[in-house]
Amino acid sequence: MTLNSKSLAVILFVVLFGGIALSAALGWWQTESSKVAATYTEGEFAGQANPADIRGSYTFGDVEKNFGIPAALLAQAFNVQTDDPSTFATKELETIHAESALEVGTASVRLFVAFYNGLPFDLSTDIYLPQSAADILHTRTLTPEQLAYLDTHIAPDPAAPAVDSAPITESTPEADSAERLVKGKTTFQEVLDWGVSQSVIEQILGAPMPNPLTTIKDFCTAQGLSFETVKAQLQAEVDKAK
Amino acid sequence: MKLFGKRLFRPHSIWIRKLVQWFFFLLIAFIAVNHTLVESGAGIPFLSSASLHALCPFGGVVTIYQFATVGTFVQKIHESSFVLMVIGFALAFLFGPVFCGWVCPLGTVQEWMAKLGKKLFKRRYNHFVPTRLDGVLRYARYLVLAWVVYVTAASGTLIFADYDPYFALFNFWTSEVAVGGLIILGTTLLLSLFVERPWCKYACPYGAVLGLTNLFRIFKIKRAASTCKADGACSILCPMNIPVDTQNTVRDPQCISCLECTSEAVCPVAKTVVFTAGAVK
Numbered sequence: 001m002t003l004n005s006k007s008l009a010v011i012l013f014v015v016l017f018g019g020i021a022l023s024a025a026l027g028w029w030q031t032e033s034s035k036v037a038a039t040y041t042e043g044e045f046a047g048q049a050n051p052a053d054i055r056g057s058y059t060f061g062d063v064e065k066n067f068g069i070p071a072a073l074l075a076q077a078f079n080v081q082t083d084d085p086s087t088f089a090t091k092e093l094e095t096i097h098a099e100s101a102l103e104v105g106t107a108s109v110r111l112f113v114a115f116y117n118g119l120p121f122d123l124s125t126d127i128y129l130p131q132s133a134a135d136i137l138h139t140r141t142l143t144p145e146q147l148a149y150l151d152t153h154i155a156p157d158p159a160a161p162a163v164d165s166a167p168i169t170e171s172t173p174e175a176d177s178a179e180r181l182v183k184g185k186t187t188f189q190e191v192l193d194w195g196v197s198q199s200v201i202e203q204i205l206g207a208p209m210p211n212p213l214t215t216i217k218d219f220c221t222a223q224g225l226s227f228e229t230v231k232a233q234l235q236a237e238v239d240k241a242k
Numbered sequence: 243m244k245l246f247g248k249r250l251f252r253p254h255s256i257w258i259r260k261l262v263q264w265f266f267f268l269l270i271a272f273i274a275v276n277h278t279l280v281e282s283g284a285g286i287p288f289l290s291s292a293s294l295h296a297l298c299p300f301g302g303v304v305t306i307y308q309f310a311t312v313g314t315f316v317q318k319i320h321e322s323s324f325v326l327m328v329i330g331f332a333l334a335f336l337f338g339p340v341f342c343g344w345v346c347p348l349g350t351v352q353e354w355m356a357k358l359g360k361k362l363f364k365r366r367y368n369h370f371v372p373t374r375l376d377g378v379l380r381y382a383r384y385l386v387l388a389w390v391v392y393v394t395a396a397s398g399t400l401i402f403a404d405y406d407p408y409f410a411l412f413n414f415w416t417s418e419v420a421v422g423g424l425i426i427l428g429t430t431l432l433l434s435l436f437v438e439r440p441w442c443k444y445a446c447p448y449g450a451v452l453g454l455t456n457l458f459r460i461f462k463i464k465r466a467a468s469t470c471k472a473d474g475a476c477s478i479l480c481p482m483n484i485p486v487d488t489q490n491t492v493r494d495p496q497c498i499s500c501l502e503c504t505s506e507a508v509c510p511v512a513k514t515v516v517f518t519a520g521a522v523k
Binding site for chain 2: 001002003004005006008009011012013015016019020023028029030031032033089208210211213214218219221222223
């Protein structure tokens with residue numbers, strides 16, 4: 001049997017698009033993640049969606065679907081000005097709060113959701129919320145431990161007048177330290193550049209360091225490590241290396 | 243094929259392949275643009291807005307290890323990549339790396355650059371690299387493949403995306419693209435002025451995988467020695483520099499099943515170089 005180019009072109013289209021159509025009919029053709037948060041596997045909250053699984057790609061709408069918190073309320077909590085809060089991706093928070101000396105990002109949304117819904121959450125690391133989010137949470141029922149954590153983890157609003165907080169100038173050590181913050185987009189290379197050795201990094205990771213250009217957060221997510229824990233340990237080493 | 247009285251393709255070329263290449267280039271380009279538009283709140287209705295990773299069959303290949311060991315996909319890879327990988331392999335088992343020669347938009351862009359190179363260098367085009375060096379360099383894509391599979395398995399992330407010229411080609415306007423990818427894309431396009439499909443020949447890890455199917459594909463390029471005039475036209479015009487005129491059956495892993503060497507295109511003798519599942523006399 002001999003094929004010419006026209007026959008091959010037809011077969012190519014049939015196999016390619018037929019295969020896609022078949023896989024779609026079988027429910028296998030997924031071009032994006034399902035955006036369904038993992039659930040608690042044990043304890044009182046087993047079966048409920050776990051806010052620790054909120055990813056940067058989740059929109060406020062996805063958070064609303066998973067946790068029942070209105071997207072508009074999330075936008076209000078995190079000072080997001082948009083006509084359609086349901087399409088706002090949580091990973092964009094880092095951009096909006098880029099001026100803040102303390103990171104406000106996806107982890108902040110996880111914390112907010114956990115406190116808002118009264119769900120268990122690991123408080124061993126430092127995660128910060130804007131004042132507006134804290135104000136909303138103060139209207140909810142929080143445990144004394146959660147209240148204490150909340151009151152000590154408020155990120156100063158960069159847009160707020162400086163009279164409420166101690167002024168920080170670029171030449172102060174505090175400003176220098178702010179530039180060396182381990183954030184969601186920080187790569188291993190940056191941490192190396194800040195004077196932390198590879199062996200120390202690997203000790204914290206408990207695994208070989210990947211390509212230095214990998215972001216720490218991506219690595220932690222892929223390896224199932226708690227980014228917040230790794231971040232805190234790396235930050236301590238960065239502070240030591242100064 | 244003519245348009246406004248002008249010939250669109252050179253005589254004796256597989257013109258339908260060029261149309262197919264154009265189709266897939268435009269399809270992927272529109273989807274990539276739509277992906278950006280959707281992220282900014284706009285978007286073209288009825289057109290997929292999938293990410294490029296979701297539409298890349300090689301994504302399925304690099305996530306095999308994680309899927310087999312952990313049961314999850316590498317970040318940014320989805321079920322669609324797996325489906326495309328299976329389709330790509332099915333096509334390759336039948337026809338060889340037909341994906342490379344007919345579908346891959348990066349291959350298409352390299353061929354467009356080749357047109358310019360051919361005008362500049364005429365017959366010297368695609369014959370600059372010394373044969374021995376070329377032979378050694380052709381193994382480099384297997385090293386790239388091994389490296390990509392290893393780093394993806396070790397890190398669980400798509401590290402190759404930072405170096406992937408295909409990703410850079412359709413994301414150069416976004417902040418997602420890495421400088422490394424842009425540099426490799428630029429280098430590939432520049433080299434395409436001298437060498438046809440340099441990325442495919444020397445570095446493409448997906449081509450390295452698919453190329454192996456040339457050893458056992460069902461439909462093969464075959465040459466009928468009894469009618470062959472041995473004029474070497476098939477070898478001279480082969481974009482991958484395969485000496486077709488010295489082989490009865492092309493099993494070279496570099497063949498991309500473009501059919502440009504066949505009697506339907508450059509070979510002047512009918513039924514002498516054919517794409518067949520049977521035997522030739």
